[in-house]
Amino acid sequence: MNRSLTCIVCPNGCTITAELDEHGAVCALSGAACPRGEAYARQEIERPMRMIASSVRVTGGAAPLVSVRMTKPIPKGEIMRVMEAIRSASVPAPVAAGDVIIADVLGLGSDVIATRSIDQKAV
Amino acid sequence: MRTIRHDAVIIGGGPAGLAAAAELDRLGVHDVLVIEREKQPGGILRQCIHEGFGLARYGEALSGPEYAQRLIDELTSRGMKVMTDTTVLSLSQDRALTVVSREGIARIEAGAVILAMGCRERTRGALAIPGERPAGVYTAGVAQAYMNLYNRMIGRRAVILGSGDIGMIMARRLTLEGAQVEGVYEIMDTPSGLPRNISQCLDDYGIPLNLSHTITEIHGGARVTGVTVSAVDAQLKPVPGTQRYIPCDTVILSVGLIPENELSLEAGIALDPRTRGALVDEHLQTGCPGVFAAGNVLHVHDLADDASLEAEAAARSAAAYLRGELPCCGVSVVCGAGVRYALPQRVSGGQDVPLALRVSRAMGPCSIVLRQAGREIGRKRVIRALPAEMIHVTLKADQIGGCEEIEVSAE
Numbered sequence: 129m130n131r132s133l134t135c136i137v138c139p140n141g142c143t144i145t146a147e148l149d150e151h152g153a154v155c156a157l158s159g160a161a162c163p164r165g166e167a168y169a170r171q172e173i174e175r176p177m178r179m180i181a182s183s184v185r186v187t188g189g190a191a192p193l194v195s196v197r198m199t200k201p202i203p204k205g206e207i208m209r210v211m212e213a214i215r216s217a218s219v220p221a222p223v224a225a226g227d228v229i230i231a232d233v234l235g236l237g238s239d240v241i242a243t244r245s246i247d248q249k250a251v
Numbered sequence: 252m253r254t255i256r257h258d259a260v261i262i263g264g265g266p267a268g269l270a271a272a273a274e275l276d277r278l279g280v281h282d283v284l285v286i287e288r289e290k291q292p293g294g295i296l297r298q299c300i301h302e303g304f305g306l307a308r309y310g311e312a313l314s315g316p317e318y319a320q321r322l323i324d325e326l327t328s329r330g331m332k333v334m335t336d337t338t339v340l341s342l343s344q345d346r347a348l349t350v351v352s353r354e355g356i357a358r359i360e361a362g363a364v365i366l367a368m369g370c371r372e373r374t375r376g377a378l379a380i381p382g383e384r385p386a387g388v389y390t391a392g393v394a395q396a397y398m399n400l401y402n403r404m405i406g407r408r409a410v411i412l413g414s415g416d417i418g419m420i421m422a423r424r425l426t427l428e429g430a431q432v433e434g435v436y437e438i439m440d441t442p443s444g445l446p447r448n449i450s451q452c453l454d455d456y457g458i459p460l461n462l463s464h465t466i467t468e469i470h471g472g473a474r475v476t477g478v479t480v481s482a483v484d485a486q487l488k489p490v491p492g493t494q495r496y497i498p499c500d501t502v503i504l505s506v507g508l509i510p511e512n513e514l515s516l517e518a519g520i521a522l523d524p525r526t527r528g529a530l531v532d533e534h535l536q537t538g539c540p541g542v543f544a545a546g547n548v549l550h551v552h553d554l555a556d557d558a559s560l561e562a563e564a565a566a567r568s569a570a571a572y573l574r575g576e577l578p579c580c581g582v583s584v585v586c587g588a589g590v591r592y593a594l595p596q597r598v599s600g601g602q603d604v605p606l607a608l609r610v611s612r613a614m615g616p617c618s619i620v621l622r623q624a625g626r627e628i629g630r631k632r633v634i635r636a637l638p639a640e641m642i643h644v645t646l647k648a649d650q651i652g653g654c655e656e657i658e659v660s661a662e
Contacts, residue, residue, distance in 0.1 A: 133450075134446045134447055134449065134450035134454075135447065136447040136450055136451045138306050138447075139303070139306070139445055139447060139553060139554055141445055141446035141447035141450070141640075143446070143635075178451070178455065179302055179312070180427065181300045181301045181302050181314055182300070182424075182427060182428075183300060183398075183399060183402075185402065191400065192401065192402040193399065193400065193401075193402045195300035195314060195315075195316050195399065196300075197300075197302050197314050204455065207427070208427075211427050211428075215428075215429075225316070225317065225320060243300065243313075243314040243316045243317045244297075244316035244317070244320065245320075
């Protein structure tokens with residue numbers, strides 16, 4: 129059986145064709161322009177992982193939100209649960225880019241970190 | 252009115268303008284002024300909280316704010332500043348600018364100018380969608396700003412018109428925030444955004460992409476209550492009998508970006524009707540000597556990284572111009588079969604030039620072919636060519652003979 133994937137590693141967006149055996153394991157890959165694409169395709173077939181980005185409420189900040197992202201990809205099936213955790217979080221200003229907002233979110237081994245700095249609201 | 256003078260003035264402090272400023276300083280042009288309309292530098296990157304920026308320049312996937320911060324940190328480390336909260340009101344042929352800020356109006360004379368104003372979004376008015384005029388219709392970038400900068404949820408049930416990248420990214424963003432996205436409707440038969448965004452923003456969340464479909468009516472009084480969508484034929488005309496009503500409270504338009512060239516037009520700079528950006532030579536110099544253009548104001552890019560790289564090239568040209576070293580460009584580059592636009596539109600023949608182009612329709616494996624007076628002078632094979640993906644090909648100086656025009660085609 130063949131499965132066709134669009135690689136999301138970089139903007140090239142290679143179309144990768146994976147040949148699967150009867151157990152669904154990858155036996156051959158074609159179409160990837162680089163090894164990262166091949167790694168992506170194997171991962172995607174075995175256990176799809178995603179990075180997600182969102183924002184977290186800031187209290188007492190010069191802006192109401194701080195943008196955040198994951199430090200490592202999380203299982204695709206956990207995205208909505210991680211979003212729940214992100215939505216229910218809030219952080220007091222000031223926030224510095226790189227600050228850990230939620231450590232090891234849901235025990236998935238990935239931190240939610242700030243991607244910008246937010247000063248305290250000027251009084 | 253105060254008059255100040257700078258060797259180089261950059262209009263716009265986004266991914267193009269900031270990169271150009273650092274490059275000028277690196278090249279020994281230290282008297283550089285970057286003018287930014289917003290209160291903070293960074294441009295559109297500030298609201299692009301998703302990751303995927305920086306792969307080309309930094310070799311890692313950054314979010315928009317992080318990518319912007321890298322550029323800002325680079326300027327800070329060079330002791331450079333961006334003049335924020337300042338709007339350029341006019342630009343003249345002799346590179347004099349009128350700017351307004353809290354300090355009042357000032358006149359700035361520039362040795363060289365780099366246009367880096369970016370682009371703006373095509374709106375509902377430009378599409379003439381029939382129907383009511385309720386609240387709840389947003390362009391994708393405005394929706395993005397509300398959600399990512401101002402913490403305003405824009406709706407619960409959305410329909411997205413157009414398959415531009417920002418529309419798809421907002422489809423994912425809305426879904427992550429708990430809204431329901433009914434689908435993306437694209438009038439053309441090919442998506443206008445990148446394949447990876449179809450995969451990671453739509454397919455991942457089960458959001459259908461309906462090609463050859465458009466919104467034919469928006470319904471609602473005070474707020475959107477629904478839209479009518481219809482299939483379109485090969486002439487893009489709605490097919491009678493295919494109408495379908497979709498209840499929703501939000502319509503997001505992702506129907507194209509237009510380079511922001513009001514200042515350029517006022518300065519008498521000629522634009523290319525295909526790109527809607529300035530006509531430029533291989534130095535990215537516009538028809539007005541000493542005025543250069545780069546990034547989305549020149550042509551809409553797929554990637555911020557590419558806008559920054561192009562701006563660095565414009566900065567190198569501006570530095571050479573200030574030294575009085577720019578050779579003139581007498582060879583035209585024109586579009587042949589299958590090519591929607593190619594840029595730059597003029598070259599000198601004296602050096603290799605990276606051409607950027609887009610095809611006019613989707614093609615499978617094909618070649619981008621460069622010809623001069625019928626003679627092939629360059630060829631690049633690609634495994635696919637999509638209007639959504641900018642293609643880069645190098646025009647080799649040693650292949651150019653004479654000053655006949657060079658034709659770029661996809662075959």
